Amino acid sequence: MKVKPPLFALRFFQWYCTPELADYIEGDLMEVYERRLKNGRKVKADLLFIIDIVFLFRPGIIRSMDQSPKFYHSVMLKNNLKLAVRNLWKNKVATIINVFGLTVGITSALLITLFIYHEMSFDAFQPNKERIARVIMEYGFEGSTDKVKGTFTSTKVAPVFSRTFPEVEKGVRMTDADMIVKLNNEPVLESNFMFADSSFFQAFAFDMLEGNPTTALNGPDKVVLTASTAFRYFGKEPAVGKTLLIGNNGTPYEVTGVMRDYPTTSQIKFDFLASFSSLKANQEETYFNANYTTYLLLNNQHAFGPLQEKLHPFMENEMKGSGASILFYLEPFTDVHLRSPYADFTGSISITYLYTLGGVALLIMVIVCFTYINLSTAKSIDRAREVGIRKVSGAVRSQLFWQFIGEAFVLSILAVIVSMGLAILLLPTFNELLNKELDFANLFTPTFLLGIFIASLLVSLIAGGYPAIILSRLQPARVLKGVFKNTPSAKILQQSLTVFQFAISLFLIIATGIIQGQLNFIQNQKLGYDREHVVMLSVGWNLSHQQMITLKNELKTNPNILHASRCSSSPVNIYSGYSMRLPSMAENEVISTNANPVDAGYIKTTGLQLLAGADFTDEQVDRTRAMNSEEDKFYYIINESAAKALGFTSPEDAIGREMELNSVGTIVGVIKDFNFQSLRTSIQPLVLFTASWGNRLLVKVKGDDMEGTLAFMQTKWKQLLPHRPFDYSFLDQEYEKMYRSEVQLGQMMNLFAGIAIVLACLGLFGLSSFMIQQRNKEISIRKVLGASAFNLLGILSGNFIRLVLLAIVIATPVAYFLMREWLDGFVYKINLEVWFFIVAGVATLLIALFTVGIHGLKAVVDNPIKGLRSE
Amino acid sequence: MKNYQLGEFEEIVILTVCILNTEAYSVAIKDEIESRLTRTVSMGALHTALKRLEDKGYLKSFSGESTEDRAGRPRRYFEITALGKKAMRHSKETRDELWKAIPNVILDAKLNKLVLAYSLV
Structure with missing residues (x-):
């Protein structure tokens, strides 16, 4: 028996080698291989064979990419473009659905991306963010196992730690307060008033417009203003050196600096930054009286671990014999906004919310892509003849493939451009809804634009890919004879995509319903007190x-x-x-x-x-x-x-x-x-x-x-x-503030789940219109033979109902488990009732039936002659 | 004057083709170079060089018989063209001229150094 060289290597060689040389070189390879076999072991010969092939992979021997005859590209392009436009125009329903779907989907995804980007970029501007730690205190009393943990610390922590531990470069104590400030002799309650140690300017970023940062917060009764606050109080005049009357007794504070406002993505937010010593708080008496937040600037970003190890033994020693235990933990500054269970000065957000929203955005895009795939596979029958003619005239498969991908790409780029405009228009409303200050300027970076471009390329590849493969694979002779039908695989694909679209929609309906239900539960919860009509005054x-x-x-x-x-x-x-x-x-x-x-x-x-x-x-x-x-x-x-x-x-x-x-x-x-x-x-x-x-x-x-x-x-x-200024709020508003992130999530979920459902229905609408078109003749014949309208509608929608039922079977358990997980975060929560899922399922079914019914009814009501005489 | 470009490896290949005369096909060329110059020649490098020489018009090729040990694939024999001969000659002449232009001192100096080294031993 003849010994064979490794076949995969040979295949690879045959694949890349230019045809004019392939035979000769293959001969050489075989000759050398035979000779090596005679002189040595097979393994060695195989290895050398593979090495030879790898070294043959070089320009001159690799076949050229472009083997098709060259066309005048601009003419071809013009022709393709014209045909694309004509096609889009001809299938108005599909075009509108696709463009609308893509636009709405991309706009939603853009807005969500913007929101996520905003939350993710919190504190990114802080140069020392990697080596700042927030101190978390945990205390308990002897004889009790209860422990309380939070961001509160006493004034003692910062000075003692920075003295004792070499890892700590600076300690910054901070606290925010509502302070009365006299503006034109009128008392104003300023709620963004912050006290901080002078080390603030060493740990955190700042951009001092006036004044000296190293001395600005040295000594009591000094205050630094942000530029906008300075403008509010002093107009265009220089503020440094002026005096502000602050507090109940109107203590004069000297303005020692004006700094640029912090960006909206800062966890530390203030209009006034006063020196910590103005509080006249005790300095190092006790670890109790923990009413302040302490940040530590470490000497490098790897000091977290070593420092943490020293803290517990140190504190155990400090608290010996006091009858209480106090422990401190270090929390990386970069974790505060998204990953901390404790609030920051501005109100943090849980990263799971961001994941949830990102997931929703992805699901919306998936639905939109599925719709595109479904519609273009459905209408591929119309284009089969075009493909046949093109192939007969010499078009090769890759050319056709790229033509169809190109059409999808043109459509998605158009949708992206329209979506950008739409998103910019909608942004103010979106901001109002979320109570945020998102800014599109943040996103117009080269990275983002490149990302958008790649995303639209990806969308057009995913959405246009399958139809392009199907169409470019058609056999011209069969197509031109007119025997082309949708292939079984295409049908299976269409059906499974429809199932997934509906499963996604159903999942979103259930999730939104449960989130909303839980929020209503929280808001209407009999809390044991009456929060209606209670006014809260700050005295x-x-x-x-x-x-x-x-x-x-x-x-x-x-x-x-x-x-x-x-x-x-x-x-x-x-x-x-x-x-x-x-x-x-x-x-x-x-x-x-x-x-x-x-x-x-x-x-x-x-x-x-x-x-x-x-x-x-x-x-x-x-x-x-x-x-x-x-x-x-x-x-x-x-x-x-x-x-x-x-x-x-x-x-x-x-x-x-x-x-x-x-x-x-x-x-x-x-x-x-x-x-x-x-x-x-x-x-x-x-x-x-x-x-x-x-x-x-x-x-x-x-x-x-x-x-x-x-x-x-x-x-x-x-x-x-x-x-004192008259400053009031209502108790129920305070209450809602506590659940703001949940309410926000609920609103966003409502909005985007609604969008997803509409998009899925649009997809079904388009798909059913094409499917019924294809069965036009069948319906006409059935009608002529005496089928009733009800009968026909049953036949037409039966298939879709099966798909929706399948979607329900898939989506319900997923939704059940995920939502149970979410609800587990609450101690007081609604139960997951069965009727909840039934209602959602029935609603989905009805929506689907309604969508299919519109087309079905049209087909059923039409005169059967119309359907039959088209030959 | 026409510009005959010939790389070092190309020159070796074209010389070998001449040496092998009517027996010049890829494996034979490879073997010949490897035995004469004691260097290994990768199949890839050889085929690229041959293709380039043919594209330049220094070599021409024709299909030979197909044999059993080549899995039925034909051999491809190479032959030097008139242009190829000119290029070779040109290359040799330029080298010779350059050699002649080297001042004797340098070659002698080397010799002297050698002698010096010898006497020291």
């Missing part, structure tokens, strides 16, 4: 108790104002760590709890439900302010969870019992559990305690004459507190 911590009483009494003269209570937090979000214990408990045993200082009438104002006991009274509040602290007496209202944690058997059992929060006091009431934090967390213990301080005033009003009531409140305010 400031310094307002005296006496002034407060006067204000309350004055406000209550209006019959529309029902109750008022001063507090530190509204029931929407209470987040402050305390520890409580019963006097009967072991010496250092404590229970972690949240606590909120309130004064009289808090329960009435917020509509919380008392299970036992009563609301705080004015006298009880007064007892906390006795002149000597011996006589101070505190009163507590606890929630069910706290009562359970303290070991009371029933709400009544707790009333009148002694309890220790910061000091000993009496429990006077027990309230029903309510959600005082996000619905993503379960309800924890809560204590309300009597206090005459608190920066908020909650006012419960009748909903009747809101404007009048607000105006009344404002005039009273102006009389009594002229030094």
Whole structure:
């Protein structure tokens, strides 16, 4: 038997070698191979054979790419273009569907891309972003397993860490606040006011327009303004050296610098940046009083690990014997916006939302591409004759292939251009919907434009590829004889694409429905308090108790104002760590709890439900302010969870019992559990305690004459507190703010799922029109033979119904599992009911039936003669 | 004056074709070069060179008989053309002229150095 060289190598050689040399060189190869076989082993001969072939792969021996006879390209191109336009014109329905689908799809994808890009590019402008860490604190008390974790840190962390650890180059302490600033002698509440250490300018990017960054924040009562704020306060005059009156007492601050506004993609946002020392906060006394955010500038980006390793032993040593444990974790600055469970100064977003939206954009593009494939395969019958003629006249397969791809490319480039315009037009609306400041200028970079070009090339390859292959493969003789039909494989493809389109749409319908349902659930959730018609006023911590009483009494003269209570937090979000214990408990045993200082009438104002006991009274509040602290007496209202944690058997059992929060006091009431934090967390213990301080005033009003009531409140305010701006918000708005990212996601999902469904229906609309056209003759004959309209409609839509049913079978489990996963993120959530999926499935089916029905009806109603005489 | 371009490897190939006279086909050329010059010649390089020489008109080729050990593929024999001969001659003459133009000193110096090295041993 003759020994053969490796066949794949030979094949490869035959594939690339130019025909004029192929025979001779192949002969040479064989001759040499035979000789080597005689002299050595087969493996070696094979190897050398392959090496020879690899070395033969060089210009001069490789066949030329272009073997087709050369045409006058410009003439051919013109002809192709003309034909493309004529074809598009001839199939108006398909063209409109394709162009519309592509445009809408690409516009959606563009807007989503813009949104994702915006969120992804957060803080990208910070030069030191790789080596900045945000400090996360975790604390707990001995005798309790509860731990609380968050971005709060005390003033001590930054100086101690930068002194102790060589890895820390600088520490920056920051906090944001609402401050009153006098503008033309009018007090204005500035909510973007930030205090920061002077090291801010070493850690973070800045562009100082006026003033010296190294000294700007040195010393108390110094403030740096952003350019827009400087303009607001001083117009075009230079701001540096001027004085601003800031705070309740109008402390004069010196303006020491003006810096360019931070871009919208910054997690740190401010109009004013004041020196940290202005806060006159204690510097290094304690790790408690953790009310500030600390950032550390490390000396290099690899210092995270080594530093983290040192932190726990260091802190264990520091906290020895204090009865509490405090640990610190480092979080990379670049993770703060997208990957952190803790909010940043601007409100972070979860990266899974971005993935979700990206997925939706992709699904939309898939639907659009499928529609294109379906329609062009369907109409390929019309073009079969053209292909036949072209082939007879000498067109080769590759030429035809590229012609069809070219048509798709022209269409998609057109769609891209139109979409860009459309997206620019829609951007303001989109921004309003999302409450964002997206800017298209961000995207007009060479990379992005190249990306768009590649994407449209890809779309035209995917969308145009299959029809191009089918059409270019046609046998001219058969086509011209007129026996061309859609191949079975094309039919299978069309059907499976339709199934996928509907599966995608159904999935989006279900997902959108569930997200919306959960959002409605959150918004209408009986939270245990009444957030309707509650006005929240910012009164400031310094307002005296006496002034407060006067204000309350004055406000209550209006019959529309029902109750008022001063507090530190509204029931929407209470987040402050305390520890409580019963006097009967072991010496250092404590229970972690949240606590909120309130004064009289808090329960009435917020509509919380008392299970036992009563609301705080004015006298009880007064007892906390006795002149000597011996006589101070505190009163507590606890929630069910706290009562359970303290070991009371029933709400009544707790009333009148002694309890220790910061000091000993009496429990006077027990309230029903309510959600005082996000619905993503379960309800924890809560204590309300009597206090005459608190920066908020909650006012419960009748909903009747809101404007009048607000105006009344404002005039009273102006009389009594002229030094403070009248700044109000509504409790339900505060509540919605907490779920903003969910609401945003819900809105975007609604919008884009709607678009996806419309596009899928458009695809089905086009496809069914072609399929029914093909069966025109059959329908006419059936009709002549006496089929009823109902009968015919059944025959026509039966096939599509099968496809949609298949889509339902595919999409439902996927949607079920994915959405269950999403809902698992919430502690309080809706159940996934069966009817939900049934409704979505039936809706999809009806939409499909309706779409097919339009065409079916037309075919059924038409005179059968029309269909039959076309020969 | 016509410009005869001939690369180093091309020159070797064309010389070998002349040496082999009527027996010049690719494998034979390869063997001949390999045995005379003790260098390996890849099939790719040889075929490219042959094609280039043919394109330049220095060689012409014709199909020979097909044999069993070549899996039925024909041999392709090469022959030098008149133009090829001119090119070879031109190449040799230019080399000779260049050799002649080298001042004796250099060649002698080399010799001297050799002698010097010898005497040192």
